[in-house]
Amino acid sequence: MAVLVFAENSQGRIKKGALEAVSYAYAFAELLGEDLEAVVLGETDSNPSETLGRYGVKKVFHYDDADLNDFNDQLFTAIVADLVKEEEIPVIVMAQSYDGKALAPRLAARLDAALVSGAVQCPVKDDNGFTVRRSANSGKGIETVLTHRDTVIISVKKNSFGLNVNEADCEVEEVEYDIDMTSSIKIVERVQTTSKVSITEADIVISGGRGFKGPENWGILEEFAEAVGAGTACSKPVSDMDWRPHHEHVGQTGIQIAPNLYIAVGISGAIQHLAGVNSSKNIVVINKDPEAPFFKHADYGIIGDLFEVLPKINEAVRKHKASQA
Amino acid sequence: MKSLVCISHVPDTTTKIKYTDDGKSLDTSGVTFIIGPYDEYGLVRAIEFKEQTGEGSVTVLCVGGSQVEPTLRKALAIGADSAVRIDANPLDGMFVAKQISDYARGKEFDFIFFGKESIDHNASEVPGMVAEYLDLPFVSQAIHLEMDGDTAILHREIDGGYEVLHSSTPVVVSCQKGISEWRIPNMRGIMMAKRKPMEVCSATEGAVAVSTERFELPPPKSGCIYIAPEDAGSLVEMLADKGLL
Ligand SMILES: Cc1cc2nc3c(=O)[nH]c(=O)nc-3n(C[C@H](O)[C@H](O)[C@H](O)COP(=O)(O)OP(=O)(O)OC[C@H]3O[C@@H](n4cnc5c(N)ncnc54)[C@H](O)[C@@H]3O)c2cc1C
Numbered sequence: 001m002a003v004l005v006f007a008e009n010s011q012g013r014i015k016k017g018a019l020e021a022v023s024y025a026y027a028f029a030e031l032l033g034e035d036l037e038a039v040v041l042g043e044t045d046s047n048p049s050e051t052l053g054r055y056g057v058k059k060v061f062h063y064d065d066a067d068l069n070d071f072n073d074q075l076f077t078a079i080v081a082d083l084v085k086e087e088e089i090p091v092i093v094m095a096q097s098y099d100g101k102a103l104a105p106r107l108a109a110r111l112d113a114a115l116v117s118g119a120v121q122c123p124v125k126d127d128n129g130f131t132v133r134r135s136a137n138s139g140k141g142i143e144t145v146l147t148h149r150d151t152v153i154i155s156v157k158k159n160s161f162g163l164n165v166n167e168a169d170c171e172v173e174e175v176e177y178d179i180d181m182t183s184s185i186k187i188v189e190r191v192q193t194t195s196k197v198s199i200t201e202a203d204i205v206i207s208g209g210r211g212f213k214g215p216e217n218w219g220i221l222e223e224f225a226e227a228v229g230a231g232t233a234c235s236k237p238v239s240d241m242d243w244r245p246h247h248e249h250v251g252q253t254g255i256q257i258a259p260n261l262y263i264a265v266g267i268s269g270a271i272q273h274l275a276g277v278n279s280s281k282n283i284v285v286i287n288k289d290p291e292a293p294f295f296k297h298a299d300y301g302i303i304g305d306l307f308e309v310l311p312k313i314n315e316a317v318r319k320h321k322a323s324q325a
Numbered sequence: 326m327k328s329l330v331c332i333s334h335v336p337d338t339t340t341k342i343k344y345t346d347d348g349k350s351l352d353t354s355g356v357t358f359i360i361g362p363y364d365e366y367g368l369v370r371a372i373e374f375k376e377q378t379g380e381g382s383v384t385v386l387c388v389g390g391s392q393v394e395p396t397l398r399k400a401l402a403i404g405a406d407s408a409v410r411i412d413a414n415p416l417d418g419m420f421v422a423k424q425i426s427d428y429a430r431g432k433e434f435d436f437i438f439f440g441k442e443s444i445d446h447n448a449s450e451v452p453g454m455v456a457e458y459l460d461l462p463f464v465s466q467a468i469h470l471e472m473d474g475d476t477a478i479l480h481r482e483i484d485g486g487y488e489v490l491h492s493s494t495p496v497v498v499s500c501q502k503g504i505s506e507w508r509i510p511n512m513r514g515i516m517m518a519k520r521k522p523m524e525v526c527s528a529t530e531g532a533v534a535v536s537t538e539r540f541e542l543p544p545p546k547s548g549c550i551y552i553a554p555e556d557a558g559s560l561v562e563m564l565a566d567k568g569l570l
């Protein structure tokens with residue numbers, strides 16, 4: 001009996017999103033009075049107990065095997081399901097990441113578990129199960145669900161819980177799997193479309209809309225992003241017109257993000273755009289139209305021409321950085 | 326290619342979300358329903374397969390009451406050949422996944438298409454569950470799909486890029502932007518859709534794994550602090566003071 005967190009291994013590293021799931025799982029384990037254990041699949045750059053112990057993991061099951069460096073939903077499901085059965089684990093937690101979205105439902109079906117996806121708060125114990133708050137209606141609502149199975153799987157919405165350090169003595173158990181599976185899916189290539197900060201992971205995202213007038217005007221936005229280490233995003237029409245690449249498109253039909261700070265520049269704030277960014281903790285809106293709907297959802301607003309406003313901000317960022325150096 | 330396209334019947338993307346007073350469900354008064362926008366990418370890709378090769382078929386399926394039939398009809402107008410409605414309230418993802426798998430089992434579909442998520446539940450759970458129930462490979466969040474002989478070449482989105490995957494068929498694919506372009510049904514499509522078959526199947530047994538206790542709206546923003554454009558630089562200080570930069 002323990003809470004198990006699937007600590008996603010991204011090419012050797014356990015990234016922030018996974019550590020947020022660990023923090024969430026720690027809080028849940030505390031609530032249940034159970035230990036927190038983690039499963040790590042594939043080779044890691046360093047001993048996984050170093051990172052995971054900081055966030056409260058007592059024991060890591062590490063399948064240190066090069067064949068597991070690439071995600072495979074069928075194989076990963078089989079391995080984690082076997083471990084869960086072997087260790088009689090009642091609760092599994094993971095990040096609602098790209099891989100988490102493929103693994104969690106498969107695992108839930110395999111284990112006949114109750115899956116709560118996109119959880120935004122630690123569960124509460126109820127006579128009949130757990131109640132958990134999750135994001136619904138594309139961030140426009142919050143749903144509280146009740147679980148009806150003995151095994152519960154929770155995927156944690158990005159940036160909804162945060163990281164909490166809880167130092168623990170962490171041991172690693174090296175384990176091997178005994179599953180014979182020839183996968184019918186092969187990864188032939190991994191293409192990196194951006195060398196920059198990924199917008200789902202970034203703390204700060206700056207985003208541009210049609211107000212930029214054309215693809216040639218993005219320099220001032222990129223300058224800001226570079227200076228503060230922000231990810232860059234855009235509205236749908238901007239990516240539809242190929243001013244910016246598809247993977248920057250945020251919104252209802254694009255990527256959903258929840259950074260600490262979202263800066264929307266020259267974006268009107270259409271409801272479909274908001275659906276992808278309304279979980280951001282702080283929103284800054286820069287728009288020349290005081291009636292732009294985005295201002296209703298903003299924490300900070302600047303009504304003005306972006307081509308004048310953004311350079312002023314960049315100038316202030318330079319000064320700010322210089323004063324810190 | 327023989328494709329099954331599973332579509333969700335969801336509130337239009339412009340809907341201002343309101344819940345009923347008891348908080349148990351969406352207040353549907355004045356709400357228009359549409360095919361899930363992500364599901365529609367899968368639908369169009371399936372139709373393109375048929376157009377490109379002149380062979381195969383496209384079946385659309387939705388688990389829902391009779392109110393979902395106009396949504397299925399719209400999928401027929403866009404170009405699907407036949408529609409299936411599984412007559413049940415879509416109680417939770419696991420229940421829906423079980424209904425879809427029970428329908429699809431043994432029917433030898435080459436592709437089972439989904440959207441990457443429904444825009445009401447945003448769970449991304451039905452496709453993976455169907456893949457597991459049917460013991461099929463699953464490619465999630467696909468942004469590209471083409472055939473090379475018998476091999477499906479897919480691009481799956483990952484953080485900061487994508488993976489190029491080769492898969493055999495049958496395969497379960499969840500779709501998003503990039504895999505195809507939405508289509509607006511034309512008059513001919515709408516007329517033809519009226520004559521296309523719509524089968525209604527009764528649901529199989531299935532127990533829910535999670536149930537809704539209540540819905541609520543997120544707390545409203547406390548209000549916007551405005552900064553004069555001449556003074557735009559002071560934003561940086563304000564954000565830095567809050568530890569945001
Ligand atoms: C089914 C569906 C799904 C959709 N999904 C998405 C989605 O996922 N993401 C998304 O973004 N959209 C989506 N849309 C489109 C959405 O409805 C809007 O059309 C889109 O978000 C508008 O983009 P925009 O704000 O960049 O452009 P506009 O609405 O044209 O706004 C441009 C803004 O820039 C301001 N501006 C112009 N010049 C300047 C200047 N010099 N300085 C400062 N401000 C300036 C204007 O005042 C205006 O507010 C979807 C639509 C549909 C129907």
Ligand SMILES: Nc1ncnc2c1ncn2[C@@H]1O[C@H](COP(=O)(O)O)[C@@H](O)[C@H]1O
Binds near residue numbers: 333363387421450452
């Ligand atoms: N009631 C339903 N009937 C048929 N397909 C559905 C239904 N609900 C969801 N789906 C499909 O499952 C996908 C993921 O939905 P979800 O797991 O709710 O995010 C959707 O994009 C649809 O393709």
